[in-house]
Amino acid sequence: MPHAIRIHQTGGPYVLSWDAVDLAAPAPGEARVRHHAVGLNYIDVYHRTGLYPVPLPSGIGLEGAGIVEAVGEGVDEVRVGDRVAYAGGPLGAYAEVRNIPAHRLLRLPDGIGFETGAAMMLQGLTAAYLLRRTFRVQAGDAVLIHAAAGGVGLLATQWAKALGALVIGTVGSPAKAALARAHGCDHVINYSTENFTARVREITGGEGVAVVYDGVGKDTFAGSLDSLRPMGMMVSYGNASGPVPPLDLIQLSQKGSLFVTRPTLMSYTAKRADLVALGDELFGVVGSGQVRVEVHQSYALKEAAQAHRDLEARKTTGSTLLLP
Numbered sequence: 001m002p003h004a005i006r007i008h009q010t011g012g013p014y015v016l017s018w019d020a021v022d023l024a025a026p027a028p029g030e031a032r033v034r035h036h037a038v039g040l041n042y043i044d045v046y047h048r049t050g051l052y053p054v055p056l057p058s059g060i061g062l063e064g065a066g067i068v069e070a071v072g073e074g075v076d077e078v079r080v081g082d083r084v085a086y087a088g089g090p091l092g093a094y095a096e097v098r099n100i101p102a103h104r105l106l107r108l109p110d111g112i113g114f115e116t117g118a119a120m121m122l123q124g125l126t127a128a129y130l131l132r133r134t135f136r137v138q139a140g141d142a143v144l145i146h147a148a149a150g151g152v153g154l155l156a157t158q159w160a161k162a163l164g165a166l167v168i169g170t171v172g173s174p175a176k177a178a179l180a181r182a183h184g185c186d187h188v189i190n191y192s193t194e195n196f197t198a199r200v201r202e203i204t205g206g207e208g209v210a211v212v213y214d215g216v217g218k219d220t221f222a223g224s225l226d227s228l229r230p231m232g233m234m235v236s237y238g239n240a241s242g243p244v245p246p247l248d249l250i251q252l253s254q255k256g257s258l259f260v261t262r263p264t265l266m267s268y269t270a271k272r273a274d275l276v277a278l279g280d281e282l283f284g285v286v287g288s289g290q291v292r293v294e295v296h297q298s299y300a301l302k303e304a305a306q307a308h309r310d311l312e313a314r315k316t317t318g319s320t321l322l323l324p
């Protein structure tokens, strides 16, 4: 029987259980994908801890790459033998093999291997919609990217630089600062030791940035609002440090008619046409070498608990894979 990591209760990494699972033939509209690599993402931690509740027991994981082994009735997006990758639900990517709605799958271009594919889909499509849809970054825009050495951060930093932005990144350590700088940050701020809001004002000559991409959440949200120029855009897209407390809207007026959005990849890729268009943009910048996808950590799939511990302890940089 194939194996998968499943959760039967929420809690620490110990709840990730390596289970033998039954796998039915793909239902109509589904494809069976044998994974060659699975992507690790911070959202997996939220599902495991219960911050984002899911009915239990449940699979876990939203990103993988592999080969289509079988298709159900009515599938025309992919064929048996295709090399594919995906980001998104339903949960269950931490598996050797799985069934998934075929409309979630993208065919991998020839030059992109399974490991790069699994590493780039969720974080790369996120960078794509954040920089190209939520707030369309233009040359000359000053942008602030938190956790710039992380999974989304390292991809977004390179992409923003390629778009001609002035990129300011925050990181939690000197080693991460060097990494962020090497990937295109014009200015790097260690927010563990420096007041990032004051530094952003200094760097932008008092003006503030056009947009903040904030996946850190609780610890940075207030400072992020204070880093914006008038009419600037606050993009709160994650909560690695904990959920953001409720916001009194009057603050947006007082701080200069600010915009706030709390987006998710799922809304931006719910329609297949949007998923394909965003995927094409991502494959384009990766294929041209403007954005390099870097896997800095790999773990055996059955060791997913250790990967979660390291991610939550801020020990990882770039992208992380789980290998079946």
Ligand SMILES: NC(=O)c1ccc[n+]([C@@H]2O[C@H](COP(=O)([O-])OP(=O)(O)OC[C@H]3O[C@@H](n4cnc5c(N)ncnc54)[C@H](OP(=O)(O)O)[C@@H]3O)[C@@H](O)[C@H]2O)c1
Pocket: 040, 041, 042, 043, 122, 123, 126, 147, 148, 149, 150, 151, 152, 153, 170, 171, 172, 173, 176, 215, 216, 219, 237, 238, 239, 240, 241, 242, 263, 264, 265, 266, 311, 312, 313, 314, 315, 316, 317, 318
């Ligand atoms: N809304 C969406 O569509 C969407 C999609 C993908 C990801 N996300 C969000 O984007 C964020 C980044 O995701 P990722 O998978 O690429 O993870 P990641 O950035 O590789 O890892 C999280 C990073 O957050 C920073 N961090 C700051 N305070 C932290 C704390 N108290 N605990 C843990 N980490 C902390 C750490 O970097 P430093 O040490 O440098 O501070 C850490 O490495 C997450 O919040 C995730 O949920 C949202």
